[in-house]
Amino acid sequence: MKNDIEIVKIQISSNYKVISMNIDGITNEEAMIFPNGEANCMNWILGHLIYIRNPLLNILDEESVWDGEKLSCYNRGEIPLERKDEFVSFDELKSYLKQSQEKLEAKLDAIESFHPETIKDISTLCLHEIYHSGQLGYLRRILGKPGAIK
Template sequence: MGNQSNDIEIVKFQVFNNYKIITMNIDGLTHEESMIFPNGEANCMNWVLGHLIYIRNAFLNLLGEESVWDNEKFSCYNRGEIPLDRKDEFVNFEELKNYLKQTQDKLESKLNSLESIDSKIIPDTAGLCLHEIYHSGQCGYLRRILGKEGAVK
């Protein structure tokens, strides 16, 4: 039992701190700025944030919770999509921030109610945390590329 209770603490730490870093990096950006594709084709901030939410929904589902949106309607944010080709489907950046907050509230509430994580889902859980760390770093670079001061000191 000793080990299992550590698993949940590690995941809570990741989810809490990833959210903090993501929100710092998206703070103060307009919808227009979020739609800028660096080099004319690198993923824009709107897509990266939408993609993070898309995958957070998979995380919620893994933990037995409902998604905060209909994945079908927001499929432009799925992995493997070509964001540039689907940019007309992107939603307003402020709306995305609200969805992010909803995923955070649901994740924290679910994680706080668990005493441990089922060992069968540990690899997926770790992969989802890694995915989020990877993209939250991209948000930091995108912020700089958009001419903003770095948010994480």
């Protein structure tokens, strides 16, 4: 069934646009600001999005864009404030995001169908990305930038 692949392609493409718009013009220093001294910063949220994109790539029989062990500071359940010294630069994260997007788009263009047992995980991972891309929009406003989505 091709419809499910088309839905995921649209979600991945739309998410990438929203994420890109929300992180546009954000400096590395701004990306490291933890609102209220504790809320997740933009660097962590973007890194976390990429961290979780890797399992999506793996489900689609594609290689991760980075070593998850080396960059475990971006994993779910971590306390970002305690591991901020391990974060990579915001520009490096943007590069990883672009790589993950290119890999996802190429794979989704090439496959005929999803393995039925992966549908739930794929759907959940898309929802995860939508959730965090919205957080980037709020963080952008908190940083004093105009909203990117009009």
